[in-house]
Amino acid sequence: MASQKRSGARKDQILKAAEKVFAEKGFHEATISEVAREAGLSDATIYEYFSTKEELLFSIPVETTEKGMETLNFHLNYIRGASNKVRSIVYHYLSFYQNHPEYASVVMLILKQNRKFLDTEAYRIIREGFRVITRVVEEGVASREFRSDANPFLVRSVLLGTIEHLVIRRLLLGQPEDLMSLVDPLTDMIIQGIQKDEGPKGWHLRLVLDRDEGEPTGEVSD
Amino acid sequence: MASQKRSGARKDQILKAAEKVFAEKGFHEATISEVAREAGLSDATIYEYFSTKEELLFSIPVETTEKGMETLNFHLNYIRGASNKVRSIVYHYLSFYQNHPEYASVVMLILKQNRKFLDTEAYRIIREGFRVITRVVEEGVASREFRSDANPFLVRSVLLGTIEHLVIRRLLLGQPEDLMSLVDPLTDMIIQGIQKDEGPKGWHLRLVLDRDEGEPTGEVSD
Amino acid sequence: MASQKRSGARKDQILKAAEKVFAEKGFHEATISEVAREAGLSDATIYEYFSTKEELLFSIPVETTEKGMETLNFHLNYIRGASNKVRSIVYHYLSFYQNHPEYASVVMLILKQNRKFLDTEAYRIIREGFRVITRVVEEGVASREFRSDANPFLVRSVLLGTIEHLVIRRLLLGQPEDLMSLVDPLTDMIIQGIQKDEGPKGWHLRLVLDRDEGEPTGEVSD
Amino acid sequence: MASQKRSGARKDQILKAAEKVFAEKGFHEATISEVAREAGLSDATIYEYFSTKEELLFSIPVETTEKGMETLNFHLNYIRGASNKVRSIVYHYLSFYQNHPEYASVVMLILKQNRKFLDTEAYRIIREGFRVITRVVEEGVASREFRSDANPFLVRSVLLGTIEHLVIRRLLLGQPEDLMSLVDPLTDMIIQGIQKDEGPKGWHLRLVLDRDEGEPTGEVSD
DNA sequence: CATGAATGAGTGTTCATTCAT
DNA sequence: TATGAATGAACACTCATTCAT
Numbered sequence: 004m005a006s007q008k009r010s011g012a013r014k015d016q017i018l019k020a021a022e023k024v025f026a027e028k029g030f031h032e033a034t035i036s037e038v039a040r041e042a043g044l045s046d047a048t049i050y051e052y053f054s055t056k057e058e059l060l061f062s063i064p065v066e067t068t069e070k071g072m073e074t075l076n077f078h079l080n081y082i083r084g085a086s087n088k089v090r091s092i093v094y095h096y097l098s099f100y101q102n103h104p105e106y107a108s109v110v111m112l113i114l115k116q117n118r119k120f121l122d123t124e125a126y127r128i129i130r131e132g133f134r135v136i137t138r139v140v141e142e143g144v145a146s147r148e149f150r151s152d153a154n155p156f157l158v159r160s161v162l163l164g165t166i167e168h169l170v171i172r173r174l175l176l177g178q179p180e181d182l183m184s185l186v187d188p189l190t191d192m193i194i195q196g197i198q199k200d201e202g203p204k205g206w207h208l209r210l211v212l213d214r215d216e217g218e219p220t221g222e223v224s225d
Numbered sequence: 226m227a228s229q230k231r232s233g234a235r236k237d238q239i240l241k242a243a244e245k246v247f248a249e250k251g252f253h254e255a256t257i258s259e260v261a262r263e264a265g266l267s268d269a270t271i272y273e274y275f276s277t278k279e280e281l282l283f284s285i286p287v288e289t290t291e292k293g294m295e296t297l298n299f300h301l302n303y304i305r306g307a308s309n310k311v312r313s314i315v316y317h318y319l320s321f322y323q324n325h326p327e328y329a330s331v332v333m334l335i336l337k338q339n340r341k342f343l344d345t346e347a348y349r350i351i352r353e354g355f356r357v358i359t360r361v362v363e364e365g366v367a368s369r370e371f372r373s374d375a376n377p378f379l380v381r382s383v384l385l386g387t388i389e390h391l392v393i394r395r396l397l398l399g400q401p402e403d404l405m406s407l408v409d410p411l412t413d414m415i416i417q418g419i420q421k422d423e424g425p426k427g428w429h430l431r432l433v434l435d436r437d438e439g440e441p442t443g444e445v446s447d
Numbered sequence: 448m449a450s451q452k453r454s455g456a457r458k459d460q461i462l463k464a465a466e467k468v469f470a471e472k473g474f475h476e477a478t479i480s481e482v483a484r485e486a487g488l489s490d491a492t493i494y495e496y497f498s499t500k501e502e503l504l505f506s507i508p509v510e511t512t513e514k515g516m517e518t519l520n521f522h523l524n525y526i527r528g529a530s531n532k533v534r535s536i537v538y539h540y541l542s543f544y545q546n547h548p549e550y551a552s553v554v555m556l557i558l559k560q561n562r563k564f565l566d567t568e569a570y571r572i573i574r575e576g577f578r579v580i581t582r583v584v585e586e587g588v589a590s591r592e593f594r595s596d597a598n599p600f601l602v603r604s605v606l607l608g609t610i611e612h613l614v615i616r617r618l619l620l621g622q623p624e625d626l627m628s629l630v631d632p633l634t635d636m637i638i639q640g641i642q643k644d645e646g647p648k649g650w651h652l653r654l655v656l657d658r659d660e661g662e663p664t665g666e667v668s669d
Numbered sequence: 670m671a672s673q674k675r676s677g678a679r680k681d682q683i684l685k686a687a688e689k690v691f692a693e694k695g696f697h698e699a700t701i702s703e704v705a706r707e708a709g710l711s712d713a714t715i716y717e718y719f720s721t722k723e724e725l726l727f728s729i730p731v732e733t734t735e736k737g738m739e740t741l742n743f744h745l746n747y748i749r750g751a752s753n754k755v756r757s758i759v760y761h762y763l764s765f766y767q768n769h770p771e772y773a774s775v776v777m778l779i780l781k782q783n784r785k786f787l788d789t790e791a792y793r794i795i796r797e798g799f800r801v802i803t804r805v806v807e808e809g810v811a812s813r814e815f816r817s818d819a820n821p822f823l824v825r826s827v828l829l830g831t832i833e834h835l836v837i838r839r840l841l842l843g844q845p846e847d848l849m850s851l852v853d854p855l856t857d858m859i860i861q862g863i864q865k866d867e868g869p870k871g872w873h874l875r876l877v878l879d880r881d882e883g884e885p886t887g888e889v890s891d
Numbered sequence: 892c893a894t895g896a897a898t899g900a901g902t903g904t905t906c907a908t909t910c911a912t
Numbered sequence: 913t914a915t916g917a918a919t920g921a922a923c924a925c926t927c928a929t930t931c932a933t
Contacts, residue, residue, distance in 0.1 A: 046908085048914055112338040157407060165387060172382070193414075272924090278923095491894050608834025613830065636823060636859075676916095
């Protein structure tokens with residue numbers, strides 16, 4: 004077990020180094036030598052733990068993804084209501100990528116467009132995360148919280164697509180610096196849409212109370 | 226003019242070949258020799274027209290992007306109403322990427338995550354396209370078609386992010402095969418949201434209380 | 448004849464350009480394109496006049512060398528005495544290289560160590576120049592102006608070697624800037640090295656009068 | 670130390686191979702592959718020891734030059750009298766180049782006319798060798814062994830230039846096969862050119878008249 | 892006479908990967 | 913377990929040279 008533990012630590016050490024180097028320079032532009040140097044090891048040692056450069060790349064998200072999924076599911080258990088869960092999901096992803104930019108770089112700029120990555124264990128887990136989203140939407144439809152014609156696949160695509168887009172933008176352009184302030188607007192937009200409530204056939208009374216955000220705090224329309 | 230024309234044709238021929246090869250194999254995995262073979266030319270000839278493999282890559286979207294922007298703007302002139310314009314934009318992008326999968330591959334899987342591409346002329350034009358979206362949203366807000374709190378940047382991010390996500394998914398997984406059928410659902414979702422329209426014919430009383438995250442904590446409806 | 452003349456002018460124009468470019472960048476580092484650009488012609492035109500880059504190189508010294516030999520021989524005819532002729536030769540070479548640094552570069556830094564150049568027409572002429580020197584020394588020996596054991600080959604080697612060394616040094620290091628001031632010192636050194644020891648057992652009277660140089664103007668020793 | 674030793678041996682092995690190949694084919698005409706083959710190694714291995722073909726070239730004379738200087742200085746310590754030292758220097762250089770024709774080729778035909786080589790460590794040492802010569806001449810002047818007007822720079826140029834000329838001639842034309850037989854003639858010629866007129870056995874009267882160029886126009890002796 | 896266009900042939904250099912120690 | 917040393921396999925890029933027009 005001791006050796007196993009040491010082994011695991013070495014592996015993590017290498018993975019951390021790889022994550023950093025790949026994030027900074029890209030996969031093809033980075034060399035095993037650089038990863039080795041960053042890890043304080045020799046090139047050959049890297050190959051004691053990972054059989055190819057690509058395997059090293061694909062190993063980066065394995066553990067992180069697993070833990071992330073656990074965390075997300077853990078939280079979702081505490082939350083009732085599809086809308087709330089949607090928000091929780093948005094929060095989860097944005098917060099994670101915001102706080103782990105190197106990991107975000109590897110996933111968003113390198114792995115996401117790699118065909119081979121799709122056959123990977125890590126991707127299997129990521130896909131599970133996708134299904135969680137779909138399920139939440141289905142849940143919302145079933146509970147009549149969402150419109151009956153809400154398309155779970157589409158909602159999921161909107162949600163993930165927007166998050167990816169924002170994260171990539173932040174990675175490449177440095178903007179928006181603070182992704183977290185977009186959690187609520189994005190959640191709201193997905194849930195409410197942007198169309199003005201017309202209420203042509205009756206009158207609507209909507210009362211919304213907000214504390215922190217600059218969201219409309221009160222609104223009355225007929 | 227003849228030589229200019231011939232030159233231009235050669236260039237296009239090479240760009241077409243490069244687009245195809247890069248789309249199929251990725252940028253780093255593709256070789257100049259393959260591009261040359263695809264174009265029916267010698268390696269050296271490629272370098273007569275593009276000084277670098279990277280320059281060749283960055284040249285691929287130049288003309289297409291220009292034309293695309295022209296087309297989009299042309300169409301938008303014919304359309305009245307922000308919602309309709311949003312739909313037109315969604316249609317434009319999805320339709321273009323659906324019909325030009327190789328171009329889509331190059332842009333979505335190669336260029337979009339290339340830092341150097343951001344300094345490119347082609348990207349400048351792409352960015353203009355982004356601003357068109359923002360402007361349409363602002364227009365919708367100004368015309369009271371959209372909520373006054375609609376965040377143009379966020380809407381644009383949702384729109385582009387979702388499109389990118391769908392296109393990439395289609396490229397990598399082959400699904401959804403038909404992006405066009407998502408034009409309306411996506412447009413609607415962005416415009417209307419997914420929340421259930423509560424009692425369009427009576428009156429609504431919505432009371433939303435936010436604590437930390439602004440999630441609706443209570444809700445009363447008739 | 449007109450066309451012949453035009454042809455010759457073109458050729459000279461190209462040779463001048465080549466001399467300049469080769470002198471500046473060296474033979475291998477220079478490209479035909481650069482020569483063409485310098486000549487204000489297209490690459491292909493260069494090949495209308497010279498069949499290969501190497502032939503172009505080897506053609507540079509042909510005319511110059513011919514004229515140089517003519518000039519040297521012309522002057523030598525006016526000069527009596529081997530010593531005087533030696534000086535004239537030293538003067539001729541140093542002066543020519545000093546005044547034609549680009550030509551000097553090509554000859555000294557490129558051609559002189561090219562094995563193939565030895566089989567060249569231009570080299571044949573250069574070799575004739577060598578024989579002139581040898582002959583002058585032989586002449587000096589025959590006229591008892593030089594020691595009977597003066598080795599013409601060695602004298603020639605000293606003369607040419609020193610000149611080459613000085614010229615190359617000037618080309619690469621910029622020093623000595625003025626080669627001409629070395630004409631007399633060098634000549635004297637060589638001459639005194641081979642000059643006949645006049646009457647070692649009788650008595651010598653040496654009186655030297657100089658005008659321009661700071662050479663010893665009078666010297667009497669017992 | 671073992672690894673250091675092995676490393677050093679490899680390096681020498683490569684340098685030896687490079688010296689041979691470059692000597693035979695010239696720098697540009699030779700390929701790294703040929704050097705590698707000659708060394709019994711792969712191309713890539715060459716680059717483990719030398720980062721560039723040019724660096725490999727410039728590394729060839731480093732050690733040899735150092736040792737050569739040591740040897741020369743060592744011998745000079747044993748020799749008294751400037752004339753004798755001059756002879757020793759001539760002997761040293763001619764003997765060395767004669768016995769190391771490949772090294773001679775690299776230095777005389779490749780390096781000597783390379784501008785970048787001048788900024789090299791090896792050249793620094795070579796330059797030291799030059800200064801040794803100058804110093805010996807100065808020594809000879811100070812000791813009244815040489816004429817007071819002997820120009821150390823010129824003597825050095827004559828010495829080196831002649832040696833270079835002879836060595837190059839031998840390399841390219843195979844002649845003269847035996848450089849060593851020229852040691853004494855060359856030394857004598859130089860020495861007599863700068864030797865102080867001793868006139869121990871009588872007195873000399875020399876009358877020299879110069880007109881324009883300082884050449885002796887008339888001469889009366891005994 | 893001049894050249895635009897094309898290319899064959901070549902080469903320096905890189906780097907992931909292996910393996911004996 | 914760790915690595916120094918070695919390399920096979922590639923590849924982008926260059927340039928002298930050709931030839932139809």
